[in-house]
Amino acid sequence: MTALLSVQGLSVSFSTYGRTAEVLKGVSLDVPQGAQVALVGESGSGKSVTMKAIMGLLPQPPARIHAGKIMFDGRDLLTLPERERVALRGTAMSMVFQDPMSSLNPVWTIEDQLTTILKYADRRLGRDRDRRGRRARVIEVLSQVRMRDPERVAQSFPIMLSGGMRQRVLIAMALLSEPRLLIADEPGTALDVTTQAQILKLLRDLVEAQGLALLMITHNLGVVRETSNYVYVMNKGEIVEEGPTAGLFAEPRQQYTRDLIAAVPRLTGRVAL
Amino acid sequence: MTAALEIRDLVKTYPVRNAFGRVSGAVRAVDGVSFTIPSGGVYGLAGESGSGKSTIARMIMGLTEPDEGDILIDGVSVLGQGERAKVQMVFQNPGASLNPRRTVGQSIKVPLVAHTYQGDRKGRIGDLLDMVQLPRHFADRYPHELSGGQKQRVAIARALAVSPRLLVLDEPTSALDVSVQAKVIDLLEELGRQLGLTYLFISHDLSLMRNFAQTVGVLYLGKIVETGPVARVFERPGHDYTRLLLASVPVISTEEAAMRPVIPLINGEMPTAEDLMALRAGLNPKETAR
Numbered sequence A: 001m002t003a004l005l006s007v008q009g010l011s012v013s014f015s016t017y018g019r020t021a022e023v024l025k026g027v028s029l030d031v032p033q034g035a036q037v038a039l040v041g042e043s044g045s046g047k048s049v050t051m052k053a054i055m056g057l058l059p060q061p062p063a064r065i066h067a068g069k070i071m072f073d074g075r076d077l078l079t080l081p082e083r084e085r086v087a088l089r090g091t092a093m094s095m096v097f098q099d100p101m102s103s104l105n106p107v108w109t110i111e112d113q114l115t116t117i118l119k120y121a122d123r124r125l126g127r128d129r130d131r132r133g134r135r136a137r138v139i140e141v142l143s144q145v146r147m148r149d150p151e152r153v154a155q156s157f158p159i160m161l162s163g164g165m166r167q168r169v170l171i172a173m174a175l176l177s178e179p180r181l182l183i184a185d186e187p188g189t190a191l192d193v194t195t196q197a198q199i200l201k202l203l204r205d206l207v208e209a210q211g212l213a214l215l216m217i218t219h220n221l222g223v224v225r226e227t228s229n230y231v232y233v234m235n236k237g238e239i240v241e242e243g244p245t246a247g248l249f250a251e252p253r254q255q256y257t258r259d260l261i262a263a264v265p266r267l268t269g270r271v272a273l
Numbered sequence B: 001m002t003a004a005l006e007i008r009d010l011v012k013t014y015p016v017r018n019a020f021g022r023v024s025g026a027v028r029a030v031d032g033v034s035f036t037i038p039s040g041g042v043y044g045l046a047g048e049s050g051s052g053k054s055t056i057a058r059m060i061m062g063l064t065e066p067d068e069g070d071i072l073i074d075g076v077s078v079l080g081q082g083e084r085a086k087v088q089m090v091f092q093n094p095g096a097s098l099n100p101r102r103t104v105g106q107s108i109k110v111p112l113v114a115h116t117y118q119g120d121r122k123g124r125i126g127d128l129l130d131m132v133q134l135p136r137h138f139a140d141r142y143p144h145e146l147s148g149g150q151k152q153r154v155a156i157a158r159a160l161a162v163s164p165r166l167l168v169l170d171e172p173t174s175a176l177d178v179s180v181q182a183k184v185i186d187l188l189e190e191l192g193r194q195l196g197l198t199y200l201f202i203s204h205d206l207s208l209m210r211n212f213a214q215t216v217g218v219l220y221l222g223k224i225v226e227t228g229p230v231a232r233v234f235e236r237p238g239h240d241y242t243r244l245l246l247a248s249v250p251v252i253s254t255e256e257a258a259m260r261p262v263i264p265l266i267n268g269e270m271p272t273a274e275d276l277m278a279l280r281a282g283l284n285p286k287e288t289a290r
């Protein structure tokens, strides 16, 4: 079976002030259709660079992709003409960003922001939808992210919403174009633990109900366990270990993964090391 | 035996302002909080954003005066005494709490000068760096030359400079990677034993709290809704809010998952704290404000 997304041997460096740093060293990972995959690693390991490379958001320069392929649905995104690439981003694959406040425009209502994105996606996909159709779709996605009063939320400005509601709006935004792949970079880390739990459950329910593939990017091993069934562990720009989530947590093979897991405090108290 | 720290019925109210800056009400940020920490003990204060954790910490530090209540250190009230050498604090963000233009040595010297330390200051700085397991020559480094974990060690060294009795740790490791966090926590435990320190530990991370604190208080909207030995509170939580918090923790093993209380879903979703409180009070959760 071929994967929906397949990153193959991706190498990326950054050149700043005449110094070059190898940031990704031959990263390979697969996200099959409808699968829930996590990419976990500590700060600076290269998770966000991987995500940006997939989304086509790497600033080049200073970044340079020297090797590798990013296959999406059988096509290499890195050699795709820019126009087709742009058409995929935000349609077939969508991002859920971490920081709701800086990803929302403070002076527009939620409905205006979602409508703008929907129009854009519709245009790229050659869909025809009138004003009423767009309004209906906006209310529909707001309901899908379990907003209790989608009509009222649609009329709200971001400042009027709680942090958890803003994170839901961002998920709604990502769902607008009916993507096949959702990439989430540390969603909910800025939120309280109870709100984060709601957001993670929402994401899990959504990908299951809609058959979406999910690539969850996080530094939190607990979040990995809650949201994925396959995991890649990244350290210093390399995938050091991969495997089914439950098995990898129970029996990590690499020393790096073992140390990482051992460093996580347990809700049950001390574990004998 | 007298407690190292005792706080009695602390209350702190802040004015709430409307969009035009006019005072439109008041929020009881801390609403009648009492607890004691025995000498050498670790008391964990858990609770979500805005529950009043930092306000309590600031009152203990003498940075904010309480409206009501009392704070006793070693059995003596310290209200109205301003700067308290016996209590020092380590903050969440190690980058922001160190002055970028001061070397590590200069930063550690600040409290020594402020509290007119009489001995050999240079030697004391070196000893403090030893204590937090950093090389002595780090005294000449600037914060930008240090990693996050190293900066937090410097912040701990600075807090220890005037030999405090009590350290208030406000989310001391939440900006650090887990592997670095584990080492900083080990260091704090080691220092606690060596120096007989008493800790007030503030954190969102309940798994970390379980491992570091002996007693825990769960704060919700300025009130402690549950308190007790950490093992008892985590294994047999008595309050709905504690249960909700525990149920929300992302965990990495089936043993931990089995320990989380099961919370009834509302419309297929984990309830919010407000929902749960409303349920408890017999209201319809959909009718409560969010």
Ligand SMILES: Nc1ncnc2c1ncn2[C@@H]1O[C@H](COP(=O)(O)OP(=O)(O)OP(=O)(O)O)[C@@H](O)[C@H]1O
Pocket: A014, A015, A016, A023, A041, A042, A043, A044, A045, A046, A047, A048, A049, A050, A062, A219
């Ligand atoms: N624009 C840039 N210019 C130079 N170096 C960069 C740039 N963006 C990222 N890097 C470097 O690439 C490496 C990987 O960064 P990345 O943001 O992918 O880490 P991450 O795994 O997402 O970490 P975090 O958990 O902190 O978000 C880091 O060493 C970083 O300094």
Ligand SMILES: Nc1ncnc2c1ncn2[C@@H]1O[C@H](COP(=O)(O)OP(=O)(O)OP(=O)(O)O)[C@@H](O)[C@H]1O
Pocket: B014, B015, B027, B029, B047, B048, B049, B050, B051, B052, B053, B054, B055, B056
């Ligand atoms: N200086 C102040 N002026 C007005 N209100 C304040 C002030 N400081 C705190 N508050 C309010 O008091 C309440 C408690 O705040 P506090 O900072 O103690 O919460 P916290 O539990 O530390 O939260 P967090 O986990 O986000 O740090 C909040 O409602 C906050 O808005």
Ligand SMILES: [Mg+2]
Pocket: A047, A048, A049
């Ligand atoms: Mg990142």
Ligand SMILES: [Mg+2]
Pocket: B053, B054, B055
């Ligand atoms: Mg605080």
